[in-house]
Amino acid sequence: MPTLAELPLRQLARVCHLRVEPELAQRLIALGLRPDREVEVIRRGWLSGPLLVRVGATEFMMRREAAKLIDVEPLSS
């Protein structure tokens, strides 16, 4: 299953599973990144910087290592 880190920009995907450590998972879930929600990557930071992610009306940044631990299922647009 692809991860959030591999998702092409602007490609909508369904969140399947968060394999990050519990504290980060709690924060991400609070920001709306939860199983079954739709997520998209808007931008990647330069010099392997963070990802800018949108869930619903919330945009936030997260590190790529964490994004590699989030399984997503790309949705056909």
Next chain:
Amino acid sequence: MKRIALVGMPNTGKSTLFNRLTGGTARIANWPGLTVEITTGRIPLGAHLVHVADLPGIYDLEGGAEDERLAHAFLAETSLDAVLLVLNATQLDRQLGLALQLAALGVPLIVALNMSDEARRAGIRIDREGLAARLGCPVLAISAKRGEGVPELKHLLAQHLQTAEPHCADFSRVTSSTDWHAEEAQLFGQYVRRPSSLPEGITAKIDRWVLHPWLGLPVFVLTMYCLFQLTYTLSAPLQDVMKALTGMIKSEWLTPLAQGWPPFLAGFVVEGIFDGASTVLTFTPIIFLFFSLMAVIEDSGYFARAAFMMDGVMARLGLDGRGFVMLMMGFGCNVPALLGTRIIRDYKARLLTMLAIPFSLCSARLQIFLFLAGALFSPARAPWVLLSLYFVSIAVAMGTALVFRKHFVSNEPFALELPPYRLPVIGHVWNRGWGETREFLKLASTMIVTGVALVWLLTHYPSEQASYAGVVANFFQPVLSPIGVQSDLSIALIFGLVAKEVVLGALAVIVGHEGKELANHLAMTLDAVSAYSFMLFTLIYVPCVSTIAALRKESKSLGFTVFSVVWSLLLAWVVAFVFYQGARWLGF
């Protein structure tokens, strides 16, 4: 007294609402044993004087960082007449759960849907009556920034307080926030209508330039350059006015008054204390303008973008994007930058950022460098000297983080919201600028005035020819001469420990010349290599007593404070030594 608490997620405009309600009369209460603080205020509401607490932002009611746990503890232990929950009306898809979770604890809840103006513009329709019925509490639409709905909210609160029975939140009944997700989604689906596809907003358009992989950094550098340029351009005439004013007071009033006094006392009061106080006063326009402009950028939401831009680099140094923003703020003054690290919730990550901040070339140091570069280098070279010092400043700050990152590993879950761009609120900008100026005057004026007075005493007692300052300078000579700093300048360096604002004043007192004459005197006694070595040392060693005090206060650790001071002294000497001896060896 009646008590209410403001609760809400970060970035919901909770503090803006708090300032609206209290009229900016907030007091910061330090919480014993913790690094977090709770802001409180008192307002009359109806017949009651009400105690309002602005709790740290929370995402839910379980676990979380130190400040989140503090908010939980406050709710569990304080008997409250009302809990005012602030939700971001544009993000109800993930914020209604907190309302459900809180309502289940039986707290006297009132929900304020903030940023309703933004929600309206985005075409979001909210059925407030439906939500109120389901949550079992009043739900109001407000815009704290514009003040919309705030009078109604006050009226409702006053009414509610007439009959309110105070409650503590019963945390034994807390259930996991994930348990509420299904109901949250159901509530959202039923009571919130939003357009199926949002048109690309102004935020996305700006972000395309600001966060561009290649253009982003130049845009950032340009923004900071404009910030500094505007600060210094606008403050220059204000500083001239203040200088003229203090000069007039001195010549028209103080000097005639002191004529009858014993010469020693007159010298101490006029040249020591008064000149010291004038130095501080002429510095206030810079502080005020810098932090007002900083508040404009802060309010706009640009700093979160700067953090995004720089996070890739900063992560390699063990810091994060926010640390970079704080380093930039340190270019104005290190003290507020140290206070600003509170947004970093992990203690160790905060310490590492605090270790790096004192190396930011603050405006006090810039004044010294501007003067020395102008006095000792040609007009063509002076800007490059200044620019190189900024590079050294950034390199030393980042190098320090790199060296110590292994000892300060952050455990903070890193996920930062990027709010949409917003227009700044004038009131907040003013409050921020004035607040920082007041703090600066309070914290630094005593230090600087004492410092300058002390310089005067040490250089004039027992007599100008054989003063204590000379003794102190001779004592430090073996350490300072290898870096090219001679006796006069070493006294200035010693007083620079008090505040960098003192250094030029001290030099003027020691040499006995001011302004142009001081510049000429220095040009005759110093060469380029010694001058640059002096500037390097001034840049890197302990910024000032205020910074040390802020480090101690924020870290709550004497050991860390001592470590930071010793490290900067050591590093300053080594860097200046390598530069000075290296340049001499190369034949300069």
